[in-house]
Amino acid sequence: MYSRDACLQSVLDLLCRSVVADPQHSADAERTIGIVEERLRRIPQNGSAAQEPMRLPVCALLDEALAESTPLLEAFRAIEPHLTWYQRKGELGDDRFRACHANASLVGPDGLEPRKDVWIGVSLMAPNTSYPVHHHPPEEVYLVLSEGEWWNEDDGWYRPGSGRTVYHRPDQRHAMRSGATPLLAFWALPI
Numbered sequence: 001m002y003s004r005d006a007c008l009q010s011v012l013d014l015l016c017r018s019v020v021a022d023p024q025h026s027a028d029a030e031r032t033i034g035i036v037e038e039r040l041r042r043i044p045q046n047g048s049a050a051q052e053p054m055r056l057p058v059c060a061l062l063d064e065a066l067a068e069s070t071p072l073l074e075a076f077r078a079i080e081p082h083l084t085w086y087q088r089k090g091e092l093g094d095d096r097f098r099a100c101h102a103n104a105s106l107v108g109p110d111g112l113e114p115r116k117d118v119w120i121g122v123s124l125m126a127p128n129t130s131y132p133v134h135h136h137p138p139e140e141v142y143l144v145l146s147e148g149e150w151w152n153e154d155d156g157w158y159r160p161g162s163g164r165t166v167y168h169r170p171d172q173r174h175a176m177r178s179g180a181t182p183l184l185a186f187w188a189l190p191i
Contacts (some may be wrong), residue, residue, distance in 0.1 A: 004043050007078040008112050012040055012120065014072040015186050018143050022165045029167040032141045035190040039118045040107070051084035051110045056102045058126050059085055065124060065146060065184040068162075073145070076122070080104075082112060085124075093132045100126035108191075119189045130177040135168075138189040142166040148183035151175045 004012075019025060019033045062080065066073050083104035093101075101124065105111035108119030119138075125131060125148075133151070144150075144160050151157045153173040160166050166185075168174045176183065 004113060005079075007075060008106065010075040011072065011079055011106065014075055015120070015143055015188070016040075018072055018163070019141055019165050019188075022143075022163065024160075025165040026167050028139070028169065029141045029165045032139050032167065032190060033188060036118050036120070036141075036188045039190060044113065044115050053082050054084045054086075056085045056087065058100055058102045058124060061124065061126055061182040065182040068145075079106070079112065083122075084110060086110075092134055093130075097129060097132065100129040101131060117191055119191060120186065122184065122186050125176075125178045125183040127178050127180055127182060129183070131175055133173050133175045135171045135173045136189070137170055138191050139170050140168045140174075140187055140189045142168075143186040143188075145184040145186065146178075147181060148176055148178045148185075151177075 016033050016037050020030055066077060083106070085102040085104045087098050087101065088103060103121055103123050105119065105121045107113045107115060108121065109116065111119070111121070123131070142165065144162060144164050144166060146162055147159070149157050149159055150166050151174060152168060176185070
């Protein structure tokens with residue numbers, strides 16, 4: 001029987017707790033992370049990840065992005081060498097965007113824990129990079145781990161701050177951009 005890797009479990013627990021601990025989190029963010037937690041209690045029987053670990057050039061910024069010492073970032077440091085970093089597929093963004101961002105899946109298709117009912121990952125962006133406006137059917141919760149700006153079609157641009165949550169309802173158009181430092185954020189989508 002498959003059991004979840006203890007380091008991955010630690011990241012997932014700390015991520016979910018951090019979302020709820022944000023005093024400014026919305027009821028929608030709490031409800032969504034509750035769905036994610038409930039699905040994570042059912043550990044899939046197929047525990048082998050299909051992808052080989054790989055870093056993209058922008059991952060050279062991880063040391064700077066992970067400079068703060070928090071339990072979540074320490075737990076993430078333990079699993080990061082096992083991640084397969086990738087660029088967002090499709091026509092989203094220009095050549096600069098594609099060179100200056102990377103995503104990695106912790107849970108979900110091609111993740112450390114392959115599954116189809118929930119996706120949890122991390123995004124890294126180089127300084128002064130914009131993640132283009134996009135949308136998707138599942139709702140989404142981000143845990144912001146660095147400074148940066150976020151946008152959605154209802155609220156415009158705003159700065160949530162490190163340690164804060166961002167919620168996007170299903171199909172809500174949204175974007176983000178880094179400032180003078182790399183942007184690092186976890187995301188979770190119940191599928």
